[in-house]
Amino acid sequence: MCTLEKRGNLFILTLTGEDRHLFNPDLISSLLKLLSQVKAQATCGSALITQAQGKFFSYGFDLDWAQAAGSEQGAVKRLQQMADLFKPVIATLLSLPMPTIAAITGHAVAAGFTLALSHDYLIMRKDRGILWMPEVDIALTLPDYINALFKEMIGDASVRRHLLLRGLKMKGDEAEKRGVVKAAYDGEAEVREASVCLAENLGKRKWHGEVYAEIRKGLYPQLSAILGLSHKVYAIARL
Amino acid sequence: MCSLEKRGNLFILILTGQNGEHRLNPNLFSSIISAISRAKVESTRGSALVTVSHGKFFCNGFDLDWVNAAGSDEETQQRFNLLLDNLKQLVLAFISLPMPTIAAVNGHAAAGGVVLALCHDYVLMRRHRSVLYMIDLDLGIKIPEPFMALFRAKNSGSARRDLLLRGLKIKGEEALKMGIVEAVYDGEEEVTNAGIKMADDLAKRNWHGEVYAEIRKGLYSELCDILGIASIPIATPRL
Numbered sequence: 042m043c044t045l046e047k048r049g050n051l052f053i054l055t056l057t058g059e060d061r062h063l064f065n066p067d068l069i070s071s072l073l074k075l076l077s078q079v080k081a082q083a084t085c086g087s088a089l090i091t092q093a094q095g096k097f098f099s100y101g102f103d104l105d106w107a108q109a110a111g112s113e114q115g116a117v118k119r120l121q122q123m124a125d126l127f128k129p130v131i132a133t134l135l136s137l138p139m140p141t142i143a144a145i146t147g148h149a150v151a152a153g154f155t156l157a158l159s160h161d162y163l164i165m166r167k168d169r170g171i172l173w174m175p176e177v178d179i180a181l182t183l184p185d186y187i188n189a190l191f192k193e194m195i196g197d198a199s200v201r202r203h204l205l206l207r208g209l210k211m212k213g214d215e216a217e218k219r220g221v222v223k224a225a226y227d228g229e230a231e232v233r234e235a236s237v238c239l240a241e242n243l244g245k246r247k248w249h250g251e252v253y254a255e256i257r258k259g260l261y262p263q264l265s266a267i268l269g270l271s272h273k274v275y276a277i278a279r280l
Numbered sequence: 281m282c283s284l285e286k287r288g289n290l291f292i293l294i295l296t297g298q299n300g301e302h303r304l305n306p307n308l309f310s311s312i313i314s315a316i317s318r319a320k321v322e323s324t325r326g327s328a329l330v331t332v333s334h335g336k337f338f339c340n341g342f343d344l345d346w347v348n349a350a351g352s353d354e355e356t357q358q359r360f361n362l363l364l365d366n367l368k369q370l371v372l373a374f375i376s377l378p379m380p381t382i383a384a385v386n387g388h389a390a391a392g393g394v395v396l397a398l399c400h401d402y403v404l405m406r407r408h409r410s411v412l413y414m415i416d417l418d419l420g421i422k423i424p425e426p427f428m429a430l431f432r433a434k435n436s437g438s439a440r441r442d443l444l445l446r447g448l449k450i451k452g453e454e455a456l457k458m459g460i461v462e463a464v465y466d467g468e469e470e471v472t473n474a475g476i477k478m479a480d481d482l483a484k485r486n487w488h489g490e491v492y493a494e495i496r497k498g499l500y501s502e503l504c505d506i507l508g509i510a511s512i513p514i515a516t517p518r519l
Contacts, residue, residue: 185501191499192501198459
């Protein structure tokens with residue numbers, strides 16, 4: 042499902058296995074638990090990399106599990122359940138007291154894309170993998186916190202519209218050009234290496250984690266409000 | 281004034297004006313809003329709307345001659361406020377339309393005409409003989425909400441500032457570079473045909489109209505809040 046590893050100052054959260062890493066209630070709970078552990082063990086100079094094994098970063102909510110409810114009403118209820126369970130995962134990432142990097146080596150779709158987008162930096166493969174919000178194609182509206190996430194994380198209105206209203210499948214090089222990801226590299230190893238390199242460089246700055254988190258929240262006020270994250274004023278001036 | 285044509289799955293809103301001018305007065309507003317209402321009523325899965333015009337002007341904004349022809353200062357203000365209200369209704373109608381919308385801007389668009397163009401999901405434009413001009417600054421007219429919200433929703437970065445705060449007459453290539461339009465074409469026939477083709481391509485995605493409208497509203501949530509329309513969650517998943 043997912044594992045947490047500590048490598049020096051780096052926390053590495055891995056979605057394990059070759060499957061689509063679908064977010065069902067179990068995986069969502071595991072993610073939340075591990076992220077809470079990261080938060081608890083954070084120190085000055087920490088950084089998080091979220092990565093996945095195999096061809097998929099994540100294909101989003103487990104629609105098969107939703108459909109297994111047996112009725113349309115039941116399926117809708119299960120979808121809502123997953124959306125509700127997922128919200129705290131995004132909230133935890135948004136308030137994590139350290140820089141965060143998503144190392145996207147496979148397809149990041151729907152809630153999978155959302156998870157990646159909740160990180161400070163996105164690094165992606167150029168040669169494989171897409172970012173995709175298929176909700177318009179499968180006739181699903183988006184929860185308010187996901188709308189807010191896209192609004193505040195992707196500044197370009199045109200890009201946002203293409204992703205959400207047109208269901209564009211965005212490859213690495215386009216994602217890099219349009220500012221959706223920080224950088225795109227050829228090859229899985231290159232992406233992982235670049236993510237570790239970036240995490241180490243950011244860690245070296247020895248930022249005060251709580252302050253970092255507060256500044257991040259200040260960048261995304263609407264999203265923070267919807268996620269129920271309060272704002273604290275810090276002045277621990279390192280003068 | 282304007283007419284609505286149905287061609288298969290496409291609704292084609294044709295702006296026609298006397299002397300080639302297209303100025304927004306209560307009659308034209310009523311005409312356009314009725315046409316949009318009709319499209320809404322007759323919409324099905326896989327519908328799309330494209331707005332085209334003929335001649336020198338796409339739409340030149342408010343009919344200020346009509347406003348100023350009022351008997352008194354008070355009535356002048358009332359007429360102006362009426363047009364503002366009508367424009368707000370127009371924005372509302374477009375934002376809630378359950379199908380993708382495209383504006384094929386073949387002529388000049390000023391003030392309210394720019395708003396009309398931006399009400400559409402996608403804007404195509406002529407390379408020459410067509411400018412987008414927010415003349416409001418030069419005329420000393422404030423741009424009230426919700427129209428400011430529309431610009432905030434649809435444009436980003438320096439493009440937004442340049443559109444509103446610089447009194448620029450923005451030609452096709454510039455509009456393309458600024459991300460205000462999707463593409464530019466030479467000639468009225470080319471831009472009109474491109475608009476119809478794009479509408480056709482989007483119609484072929486066979487999107488669920490209500491869901492499409494709700495995703496659009498979620499994308500432009502600030503605008504919808506100001507317009508007083510909430511977006512409702514829909515899940516009729518095509519799983």
